[in-house]
Amino acid sequence: MKTRITEMFGIQHPIIQGGMHYVGLAEMAAAVSNAGGLGIITGLTQRTPEKLAAEIARCQAMTDKPFGVNLTFLPAVTPPDYPGLVQTIIDSGVKIVETAGNNPQKWLPALKEADIKVIHKCTSVRHSLKAQKIGCDAVSVDGFECGGHPGEDDVTNFVLLPRAADELDIPFVASGGQADARSLVASLAMGADGMNMGTRFIATREAPVHENVKKALVAASELDTRLVMRPLRNTERVLTNSGVESLLEKEKVLGDELKFEDIIEEVSGVYPKVMTDGEMEAGAWSCGMVAGLIYDVPTVKELIDRIMTEADAIINQRLAGIAA
Ligand SMILES: Cc1cc2nc3c(=O)[nH]c(=O)nc-3n(C[C@H](O)[C@H](O)[C@H](O)COP(=O)(O)O)c2cc1C
Numbered sequence: 001m002k003t004r005i006t007e008m009f010g011i012q013h014p015i016i017q018g019g020m021h022y023v024g025l026a027e028m029a030a031a032v033s034n035a036g037g038l039g040i041i042t043g044l045t046q047r048t049p050e051k052l053a054a055e056i057a058r059c060q061a062m063t064d065k066p067f068g069v070n071l072t073f074l075p076a077v078t079p080p081d082y083p084g085l086v087q088t089i090i091d092s093g094v095k096i097v098e099t100a101g102n103n104p105q106k107w108l109p110a111l112k113e114a115d116i117k118v119i120h121k122c123t124s125v126r127h128s129l130k131a132q133k134i135g136c137d138a139v140s141v142d143g144f145e146c147g148g149h150p151g152e153d154d155v156t157n158f159v160l161l162p163r164a165a166d167e168l169d170i171p172f173v174a175s176g177g178q179a180d181a182r183s184l185v186a187s188l189a190m191g192a193d194g195m196n197m198g199t200r201f202i203a204t205r206e207a208p209v210h211e212n213v214k215k216a217l218v219a220a221s222e223l224d225t226r227l228v229m230r231p232l233r234n235t236e237r238v239l240t241n242s243g244v245e246s247l248l249e250k251e252k253v254l255g256d257e258l259k260f261e262d263i264i265e266e267v268s269g270v271y272p273k274v275m276t277d278g279e280m281e282a283g284a285w286s287c288g289m290v291a292g293l294i295y296d297v298p299t300v301k302e303l304i305d306r307i308m309t310e311a312d313a314i315i316n317q318r319l320a321g322i323a324a
Helices: 004-009 026-034 049-062 082-092 105-113 125-134 157-167 181-189 211-219 242-257 260-267 270-276 289-293 300-323
Strands: 015-017 039-042 067-072 096-100 117-122 138-142 172-175 195-197 225-228 236-239
Touching: 004 138, 015 026, 015 039, 026 039, 026 049, 026 067, 026 300, 039 049, 049 067, 049 082, 067 082, 082 105, 105 117, 117 125, 125 138, 125 157, 138 157, 157 172, 172 181, 181 195, 181 300, 225 242, 225 260, 242 260
Parallel strands: 015 195, 039 067, 067 096, 096 117, 117 138, 138 172, 172 195
Antiparallel strands: 225 236
C-alpha cells in the first residue's frame, strides 16, 4: 500500500506504533519497523540523553529499517533534559520524531536542520492546523477513544478524522481506537494516510511488558477504560483497576478542590509497577477503548501482515462487491 505517509517515512505499510511509556523500548520499535511499519522509541522512558543514545543504538542493532523517537513535552516542575534529548536524537542519525503533549515549535529549527521529519500528535483540528502552520511534516490525529491523553474536547474519530481531512494539507494518520484492517480501511476512507496504534501493539509477543498486561488487554472489554484527571484538565484514558477506582473516588469527593498531590499515589511511579512487575492494580496506566477489540497476542509481524491482507480483502472484495 502506498500513501503519503509510507512515502514520507520510507516504510512499507501505513502503520505507526505510537510512543508508549515503558512499552516503546528498542524491542517494540524494532519489531514494528522490521514488519514494515514505523516503530517508535519513547524518549522519556529513558530519562537521560545517555540512556536514550544507548536505546537508539540497541534499536539500530536490531533493525536496518526506519524508526522514530517520541518526545513528549509534559508540564513538569523539574523538566527532563529536552535540549540534551533532542541533540541525542540528532546525533544518533534517527530521521523521524513523534512529538506530543505540547507545541513543539521551539525544537523544530534544530530538527529540520538535521533533516528530521516531525509528526506531531494532536487531539483537535485546531492543534493540527497549528502544527501544520509551524512546519510539522505530518500529524497524528488522536480521537477521544485513544489510550493516553485525549484532550478535553471529546470528539470521536468518526467526526474528527473527516474534519481533519477537510482542513489539513499535510498528511495525517488516524490514532485512537485503531486495531485491525477495518480500522485501517475506515481511516483511509475518512481521509487519513495511515493509522497509529498504541494499545493494540502492547498485546503482541514482542512487546517488552509483563505477561499480566497482555492478559489484561485480552480480557478487557470496550467498557473497561476510565477517564482520570479530568478535574485537572489533564484527562487520561486508563484501564480500570482498584487503584484507578480509588483515584476516581477521590476525584468525586474532592471535586473542584482536587490537586495533583491528592492523587500522586495512584498516578506516579505506576508504569514500572505495571509494565515491568505486572502489578495490575497499581494505578493509572494508559489504555484505549480498543482493548475491546483485542482477542489475541500475535507476533507484531503476524498482526501487521493480517491487517494488510484483510485490508486488501475489504477493499477489493467486500467494498468492490458492494460498489459493483
Ligand atoms: C501504555 C501507553 C502509554 C503511552 N505513553 C505515551 C507517551 O509517553 N507519549 C505519547 O505521546 N503518547 C503515549 N501514549 C499514546 C499512544 O502513543 C497513542 O497515541 C494511543 O495509544 C493511541 O490510541 P490507542 O491506544 O487507542 O491505539 C501511550 C499509550 C499507551 C496505551
